[in-house]
Structure formats: structure tokens, C-alpha cells
Amino acid sequence: xxxxxxxxxxxxxxxxxxxxxxxxxxxxxxxxxxxxxxxxxxxxxxxxxxxxxxxxxxxxxxxxxxxxxxxxxxxxxxxxxxxxxxxxxxxxxxxxxxxxxxxxxxxxxxxxxxxxxxxxxxxxxxxxxxxxxxxxxxxxxxxxxxxxxxxxxxxxxxxxxxxxxxxxxxxxxxxxxxxxxxxxxxxxxxxxxxxxxxxxxxxxxxxxxxxxxxxxxxxxxxxxxxxxxxxxxxxxxxxxxxxxxxxxxxxxxxxxxxxxxxxxxxxxxxxxxxxxxxxxxxxxxxxxxxxxxxxxxxxxxxxxxxxxxxxxxxxxxxxxxxxxxxxxxxxxxxxxxxxxxx
Ligand code: AHM
Ligand code: MG
Numbered sequence: 001x002x003x004x005x006x007x008x009x010x011x012x013x014x015x016x017x018x019x020x021x022x023x024x025x026x027x028x029x030x031x032x033x034x035x036x037x038x039x040x041x042x043x044x045x046x047x048x049x050x051x052x053x054x055x056x057x058x059x060x061x062x063x064x065x066x067x068x069x070x071x072x073x074x075x076x077x078x079x080x081x082x083x084x085x086x087x088x089x090x091x092x093x094x095x096x097x098x099x100x101x102x103x104x105x106x107x108x109x110x111x112x113x114x115x116x117x118x119x120x121x122x123x124x125x126x127x128x129x130x131x132x133x134x135x136x137x138x139x140x141x142x143x144x145x146x147x148x149x150x151x152x153x154x155x156x157x158x159x160x161x162x163x164x165x166x167x168x169x170x171x172x173x174x175x176x177x178x179x180x181x182x183x184x185x186x187x188x189x190x191x192x193x194x195x196x197x198x199x200x201x202x203x204x205x206x207x208x209x210x211x212x213x214x215x216x217x218x219x220x221x222x223x224x225x226x227x228x229x230x231x232x233x234x235x236x237x238x239x240x241x242x243x244x245x246x247x248x249x250x251x252x253x254x255x256x257x258x259x260x261x262x263x264x265x266x267x268x269x270x271x272x273x274x275x276x277x278x279x280x281x282x283x284x285x286x287x288x289x290x291x292x293x294x295x296x297x298x299x300x301x302x303x304x305x306x307x308x309x310x311x312x313x314x315x316x317x318x319x320x321x322x323x324x325x326x327x328x329x330x331x332x333x334x335x336x337x338x339x340x341x342x
Contacts, residue, residue, distance in 0.1 A: 210264025
């Protein structure tokens with residue numbers, strides 16, 4: 001480096017501290033929790049990078065609460081994110097895709113923790129065996145039960161609008177952590193050389209319109225008529241609106257959403273015959289992704305209602321999910337409405 005040359009690296013921890021300093025009233029609780037999430041993300045990233053080398057692939061021999069095979073890495077990610085959240089001392093209870101019931105943290109500091117934590121520790125895990133990107137999705141709420149008392153389901157059945165932070169980690173060609181506390185969406189790329197998440201995508205804004213549609217078209221015959229018509233619309237030739245659009249579907253929500261967030265696009269997982277309520281889970285998949293989408297200028301709905309306004313009825317509730325560039329979500333709504341009209 002030339003004498004006097006300067007570099008401008010902002011690490012995740014530095015960023016969190018700077019943000020906290022902007023709020024003199026903040027006690028640092030959320031900052032501590034985010035810091036620990038960053039540590040868990042690095043540990044899980046390391047393990048995923050080695051997935052092809054050591055015997056950690058394949059089913060762990062158990063079935064999760066959704067009746068799906070639990071892969072060993074799912075268990076690893078679940079354990080490490082739980083440990084990180086516990087270590088922060090700020091969270092009194094956790095909901096995870098991998099656990100049927102909420103996990104109550106009633107030891108030490110955690111009992112008085114102000115927050116509850118929801119997560120999908122390893123989303124898209126069926127993709128690991130073929131080296132496709134997977135992710136962790138998380139969501140943080142303030143508890144509603146009084147501090148010191150035993151947290152219960154009511155702490156978790158809050159509409160997504162009440163999230164205080166949400167984010168995801170994408171373990172891809174590079175590993176990124178993207179999160180928001182409701183004040184802009186920022187992305188950090190893990191620099192393996194120094195082992196730090198570094199600010200690489202400050203204040204992400206998603207394009208208002210896009211050219212990518214992401215949906216599992218193998219389920220086409222089971223889609224609602226409005227979705228079928230929207231797909232045909234995406235495939236029509238219309239140079240003025242840059243159609244036909246491009247179809248991209250990885251089958252890993254975090255990766256599909258992340259690409260569309262940066263380039264503009266729409267991700268749809270509607271209700272189908274096999275999944276009449278949709279496939280994706282409201283608490284730890286749709287709500288955090290919806291919160292990020294909205295704070296980046298996008299939209300997220302269940303086809304008619306804003307995802308963040310839905311009041312959850314159960315921990316593992318599934319909902320249809322339409323998320324992405326606002327103009328594209330509005331357009332698919334038009335088709336859904338038209339199809340319902342008598
Ligand atoms: P998972 O949490 O069990 O990994 O399932 C969720 C995944 C999402 O990442 C992805 O968008 C979707 O399931 C893909 O489902 P499908 O294979 O039905 O298209
Ligand atoms: Mg998932």
C-alpha cells in the first residue's frame with residue numbers, strides 16, 4: 001500500500017456500533033444480539049463450505065416438524081444459531097423451523113430478555129447436496145409478555161409489522177448477511193481473508209420494476225387461474241415493457257429473493273393442490289423477507305393482503321407468498337382480481 005493510501009472498510013460490528021450511536025437512548029441490546037448472529041453466520045458458513053469434504057451430508061435420521069428429512073447441516077445451523085442467541089442474553093424465547101414448540105430460554109440474563117427470535121436456520125437445505133446456495137432467515141420482535149415472566153405463544157403470534165429487525169444470510173459464491181432494523185436495508189459480504197462481514201451493499205433499494213419472475217412452474221397445472229394468466233403475461237412478446245421476461249428459479253428462497261432484490265423481479269409461491277395454504281412459513285420465512293422487501297421499496301403479499309399485516313394463528317403457519325418489485329406485485333394482483341371477478 002502506498003504511504004498515505006487509505007481504505008474504507010466498515011465491518012458489521014463497526015456498522016452496528018455506529019448505528020447504535022445514532023440513538024443515544026438505545027441500550028445496546030439489539031446490537032449485542034446482531035453481533036452474535038454475525039458470529040453464528042460465520043460458524044455455519046465454515047461448516048457449509050466443508051460440506052463436500054466431510055461426512056456431514058445426508059439425512060440425520062430424524063424428521064422435522066413439517067415431516068421432512070432433517071439434514072445434518074440443518075441440525076448444525078439450528079444448534080449454532082440457538083447458542084448464539086442464548087449467548088447474547090437478550091432473547092427469552094426462540095421459534096425455529098426445526099423445533100415443534102417454542103424454546104424458552106429461562107436461564108441467567110435470557111429470562112429478562114426483551115426480544116423473541118424466529119428463524120429458519122437453513123433454508124433450501126435440500127440444495128446443499130448439489131452445491132446450490134442456501135440461507136438462514138431470522139426475525140426479531142419485542143416480547144409482549146412482561147419481562148421476567150414465562151414467555152408464551154402470544155409473543156410469537158404478532159403481525160410482521162411489529163418486527164424490530166429481520167435479515168438473512170446467504171451462503172453462496174460469497175457469503176452475505178443482509179438485514180434491516182427498519183432504517184434501510186444493508187448488505188455485508190464476508191471477507192474470508194479477515195473473517196469479517198464488510199459493508200458491501202449499503203442502503204439497498206430494489207428496482208420498482210423488473211424482468212425476472214421466479215416460480216416453480218412444474219406446479220403450473222395446480223396454480224390459481226390468476227397466477228397462470230400472469231405467467232402467460234410474463235411470456236408474451238411486448239418490447240415496450242421488455243417482455244418476455246426471464247424465468248429464474250433456484251428453489252432456495254433466500255437465493256431467489258436476493259437476486260430479485262438486487263436486479264428487480266418477483267418471487268411467487270402460491271397455494272397449490274399439494275400445499276393448499278402455500279408452502280412457505282409466515283413467521284420465519286415470509287415475514288422477515290417481507291420486512292426486508294418493504295424496507296428496500298418492494299412489496300410482499302399473500303395475493304391480496306399485505307404479508308406484514310397478517311395476524312399469525314400458529315407457529316408453523318404456511319401462507320401463499322408474492323414478493324418483489326412493487327410494479328410486478330401490483331400486476332399479478334390485477335390478474336388475481338380479474339380471475340376472481342364473477
Ligand atoms: P425448506 O425450508 O424446507 O428448505 O423449504 C423452503 C424452500 C424454499 O427455500 C424454496 O423457495 C421452496 O422451498 C422451494 O420449494 P419447491 O421445491 O416446492 O419449489
Ligand atoms: Mg425454509
